[in-house]
Amino acid sequence: MSARVLVVDDIPANVKLLEAKLGAEYFDVITATNGIDALAICERGEADIVLLDVMMPGMNGFEVCRRLKHSATTAHIPVVIVTALDQPSDRLKGLDAGADDFLTKPIDDTALFARVRSLVRLKSVTDELRQRALASRQLGIADPLAAAAAETGLNGRVLLIEDRPLIAERLTQALSAFHSIETETDAQAALARAAEGDFEIVLVSLDLQNYDGLRLCSQLRSLERTRNLSVLLLGEAEDKSRVLRGLEIGAHDFLVRPIDRNELLARARTLVRRKRFAERLRDSVQSSMEMAVMDQLTGLHNRRYLDSRLSALFDESALRARALSLLVLDVDRFKVVNDSWGHDAGDEVLREFADRIRACTRGIDLVARMGGEEIVVVLPDTALEAARAVAERIRERVEGEAFQIQRGQRAITVTVSIGVASRRAGDAGPVEMMKRADEAVYRAKAAGRNRVIVASAA
Amino acid sequence: MSARVLVVDDIPANVKLLEAKLGAEYFDVITATNGIDALAICERGEADIVLLDVMMPGMNGFEVCRRLKHSATTAHIPVVIVTALDQPSDRLKGLDAGADDFLTKPIDDTALFARVRSLVRLKSVTDELRQRALASRQLGIADPLAAAAAETGLNGRVLLIEDRPLIAERLTQALSAFHSIETETDAQAALARAAEGDFEIVLVSLDLQNYDGLRLCSQLRSLERTRNLSVLLLGEAEDKSRVLRGLEIGAHDFLVRPIDRNELLARARTLVRRKRFAERLRDSVQSSMEMAVMDQLTGLHNRRYLDSRLSALFDESALRARALSLLVLDVDRFKVVNDSWGHDAGDEVLREFADRIRACTRGIDLVARMGGEEIVVVLPDTALEAARAVAERIRERVEGEAFQIQRGQRAITVTVSIGVASRRAGDAGPVEMMKRADEAVYRAKAAGRNRVIVASAA
Numbered sequence: 001m002s003a004r005v006l007v008v009d010d011i012p013a014n015v016k017l018l019e020a021k022l023g024a025e026y027f028d029v030i031t032a033t034n035g036i037d038a039l040a041i042c043e044r045g046e047a048d049i050v051l052l053d054v055m056m057p058g059m060n061g062f063e064v065c066r067r068l069k070h071s072a073t074t075a076h077i078p079v080v081i082v083t084a085l086d087q088p089s090d091r092l093k094g095l096d097a098g099a100d101d102f103l104t105k106p107i108d109d110t111a112l113f114a115r116v117r118s119l120v121r122l123k124s125v126t127d128e129l130r131q132r133a134l135a136s137r138q139l140g141i142a143d144p145l146a147a148a149a150a151e152t153g154l155n156g157r158v159l160l161i162e163d164r165p166l167i168a169e170r171l172t173q174a175l176s177a178f179h180s181i182e183t184e185t186d187a188q189a190a191l192a193r194a195a196e197g198d199f200e201i202v203l204v205s206l207d208l209q210n211y212d213g214l215r216l217c218s219q220l221r222s223l224e225r226t227r228n229l230s231v232l233l234l235g236e237a238e239d240k241s242r243v244l245r246g247l248e249i250g251a252h253d254f255l256v257r258p259i260d261r262n263e264l265l266a267r268a269r270t271l272v273r274r275k276r277f278a279e280r281l282r283d284s285v286q287s288s289m290e291m292a293v294m295d296q297l298t299g300l301h302n303r304r305y306l307d308s309r310l311s312a313l314f315d316e317s318a319l320r321a322r323a324l325s326l327l328v329l330d331v332d333r334f335k336v337v338n339d340s341w342g343h344d345a346g347d348e349v350l351r352e353f354a355d356r357i358r359a360c361t362r363g364i365d366l367v368a369r370m371g372g373e374e375i376v377v378v379l380p381d382t383a384l385e386a387a388r389a390v391a392e393r394i395r396e397r398v399e400g401e402a403f404q405i406q407r408g409q410r411a412i413t414v415t416v417s418i419g420v421a422s423r424r425a426g427d428a429g430p431v432e433m434m435k436r437a438d439e440a441v442y443r444a445k446a447a448g449r450n451r452v453i454v455a456s457a458a
Numbered sequence: 459m460s461a462r463v464l465v466v467d468d469i470p471a472n473v474k475l476l477e478a479k480l481g482a483e484y485f486d487v488i489t490a491t492n493g494i495d496a497l498a499i500c501e502r503g504e505a506d507i508v509l510l511d512v513m514m515p516g517m518n519g520f521e522v523c524r525r526l527k528h529s530a531t532t533a534h535i536p537v538v539i540v541t542a543l544d545q546p547s548d549r550l551k552g553l554d555a556g557a558d559d560f561l562t563k564p565i566d567d568t569a570l571f572a573r574v575r576s577l578v579r580l581k582s583v584t585d586e587l588r589q590r591a592l593a594s595r596q597l598g599i600a601d602p603l604a605a606a607a608a609e610t611g612l613n614g615r616v617l618l619i620e621d622r623p624l625i626a627e628r629l630t631q632a633l634s635a636f637h638s639i640e641t642e643t644d645a646q647a648a649l650a651r652a653a654e655g656d657f658e659i660v661l662v663s664l665d666l667q668n669y670d671g672l673r674l675c676s677q678l679r680s681l682e683r684t685r686n687l688s689v690l691l692l693g694e695a696e697d698k699s700r701v702l703r704g705l706e707i708g709a710h711d712f713l714v715r716p717i718d719r720n721e722l723l724a725r726a727r728t729l730v731r732r733k734r735f736a737e738r739l740r741d742s743v744q745s746s747m748e749m750a751v752m753d754q755l756t757g758l759h760n761r762r763y764l765d766s767r768l769s770a771l772f773d774e775s776a777l778r779a780r781a782l783s784l785l786v787l788d789v790d791r792f793k794v795v796n797d798s799w800g801h802d803a804g805d806e807v808l809r810e811f812a813d814r815i816r817a818c819t820r821g822i823d824l825v826a827r828m829g830g831e832e833i834v835v836v837l838p839d840t841a842l843e844a845a846r847a848v849a850e851r852i853r854e855r856v857e858g859e860a861f862q863i864q865r866g867q868r869a870i871t872v873t874v875s876i877g878v879a880s881r882r883a884g885d886a887g888p889v890e891m892m893k894r895a896d897e898a899v900y901r902a903k904a905a906g907r908n909r910v911i912v913a914s915a916a
Binding site: 001002003004026027028045046048121124125128129131132135214215217218219221222223224245248249250282285286288289291292293296297302303304335343371372438 | 459460461462484485486503504506579582583586587589590593594672673675676677679680681682703706707708740743744746747749750751754755760761762765793801829830896
């Protein structure tokens with residue numbers, strides 16, 4: 001998969017070398033010789049991944065990385081830190097700064113391409129999500145990106161798959177200071193636990209005695225219920241080709257033994273952070289969409305949802321020759337509440353009114369606020385007489401106890417008029433039924449309010 | 459990238475062979491020996507890609523493919539048809555049935571893995587989108603999947619990048635019966651046109667005289683403005699390795715010369731269909747989210763949007779010491795309209811009321827329906843006196859011409875009361891300003907309606 005790779009290094013020869021290597025693999029290479037330029041390129045959204053040299057005059061690589069990862073505009077761009085020496089302290093500084101990975105000079109081509117490809121592939125999926133979430137920010141719904149960039153990556157839920165007790169214990173000890181960790185020794189059982197549990201990352205040993213760790217990794221990345229988990233492979237240093245193979249299959253990162261405690265912690269934290277970033281984006285898009293069919297004040301469904309569902313419910317009841325009823329509820333003299341006690345009191349009444357209706361209806365009933373003080377309840381599989389009983393129960397429950405307003409400072413009596421109608425065999429669609437219920441509620445108002453009027457069955 | 463590959467063949471030896479090959483590459487393999495079982499597995503969402511043998515007793519591969527592609531539940535799953543002989547007619551039948559690609563027996567391993575990987579990678583991106591779109595269907599907002607499955611893939615907008623006039627002309631002739639096609643001979647110019655034009659697919663010749671077609675493919679797949687285009691490579695048969703390399707880079711499909719006219723048409727159509735599928739999902743998620751902040755009846759913003767934006771507008775005006783004003787507008791005696799002429803007439807009045815407000819406000823003003831007959835207008839950079847003038851203009855425009863109701867059968871006079879307030883230096887937040895405007899509109903009502911009342915500036 002092609003991508004725009006930003007190479008940042010103050011030494012022109014290093015830039016040229018990486019540019020040539022990546023260009024030959026058909027990556028699109030952009031270059032910068034200092035941190036300021038690199039940050040500007042990323043802010044403009046022109047890079048898909050950053051290869052960042054540590055030793056630069058002015059702003060060093062760690063600082064550049066930290067700034068990228070703390071900005072909502074750039075936090076999603078994978079950063080690979082390139083260090084001159086294989087110094088564990090540099091690795092850690094990089095990972096602490098939020099880097100997604102690192103490479104040591106002289107750069108091994110296979111490792112370079114494997115990491116870049118793996119990070120680019122993972123990014124292409126989150127990019128789609130991010131575009132949707134960005135749209136929700138532009139719409140003013142929420143700003144998931146800022147929240148996601150602030151994520152610490154601590155208190156992760158980790159599943160460790162390792163069948164050697166001593167090693168498992170050592171890893172558990174290291175991780176449990178910052179995360180909650182469970183261990184599983186059997187590969188098949190691990191797969192089931194990963195699918196059912198509430199884990200965020202899975203650590204997979206490539207040296208299991210009775211199972212191929214790569215196979216397990218492949219299954220984790222394939223199964224519907226586990227494919228969103230982050231996978232961290234643990235392998236032997238001499239087993240490099242299998243580890244890189246793991247990245248191709250879809251593992252998110254790896255560690256080679258002997259495992260450095262601090263590096264383990266840093267990488268686990270990065271994975272938890274990345275996973276939560278994606279989840280947050282997913283949640284944000286999901287909740288934006290839920291908002292589209294919800295009434296904000298009462299938490300009931302809105303008119304848009306009723307409009308889109310009522311026809312289907314009507315057609316289904318007609319097809320299966322089942323009953324279908326509908327209540328139109330209108331709070332009596334609601335304008336007086338608003339005028340006497342203010343709009344806030346009116347809102348309190350509507351919220352409480354919605355709660356009382358909810359208490360009298362089932363999960364399969366559709367309750368929607370039509371706007372103002374009017375609420376509609378659709379009752380599937382319910383004939384006219386039963387619907388009348390539901391309406392009467394609601395009416396009593398509303399009248400029966402005073403409504404608290406002004407945060408409990410005052411209580412007022414509220415009543416409701418309700419019109420009831422059922423689907424008739426001759427109805428072409430739900431509009432006729434709705435109209436009968438509307439007329440019934442109008443008659444209830446005219447007859448003195450606080451009553452249930454039923455439109456005749458045929 | 460790992461994935462669940464469904465292998466469908468009635469001959470056990472064939473199944474075993476493919477299972478072994480794919481398993482060795484760490485794909486998760488599921489098998490079926492007939493079409494019915496294969497359809498059931500796909501319906502249950504257990505496969506990421508299907509390798510489908512043509513010759514099977516009962517339901518043959520073409521029919522299985524057709525059914526998969528016509529169901530909204532399974533249309534997104536890539537299908538690769540496996541034919542016994544390299545028969546162009548079989549290829550075409552497969553592509554006509556909606557297959558994404560085909561392989562001929564004996565299966566070449568490199569081609570097999572390249573195609574499967576490429577299709578799986580593309581699917582992983584659409585899967586994220588599809589999950590969001592599925593959620594919108596569950597919410598009852600829309601059913602983009604059914605619409606997407608019904609897409610024909612005709613009338614595509616195609617950009618052909620080929621610098622040999624005769625070849626370009628032949629391809630254009632073939633495609634122009636079903637699509638609109640433009641040709642570009644220069645690679646850099648082509649990139650610019652692809653970014654700026656409204657194309658759906660790009661055909662890239664790998665045999666350009668002055669440019670590497672693979673490089674062009676990589677750039678198309680990397681650049682923000684072209685990465686959602688579908689790319690079809692055209693290469694020489696002996697250049698197989700470059701063609702497969704193109705798939706790795708991110709090309710969606712390829713054709714080898716001499717190009718069979720019908721195969722070209724079939725593949726172009728498949729790509730157009732797939733591209734539109736993804737676009738439709740994107741649009742659907744986007745519009746679901748837009749709905750969350752829109753008032754359905756009037757097309758104005760809703761209260762949720764106002765709530766989320768007003769604080770920011772207030773803070774900004776305070777920070778920059780700029781004016782900020784707010785109008786609260788309430789239709790006079792709106793209840794009488796509903797009671798006398800029905801709810802539909804009330805809706806007509808509200809829609810027309812919204813239109814007239816829109817005509818008197820600027821793009822930067824925020825106009826939101828609060829529910830019922832109340833609308834709020836926020837005016838950035840507008841001091842109290844200017845806001846009063848806007849309010850007066852709206853009041854006149856509402857009173858000035860009668861409102862059509864009952865679809866133009868009747869016209870009624872409508873008036874509006876408006877309260878105006880501006881941010882004061884002492885205001886801690888927008889609530890105080892809003893309250894002053896609310897009180898002003900209340901006073902306007904009390905003073906006889908159809909007037910503008912301005913809350914004092916300090």
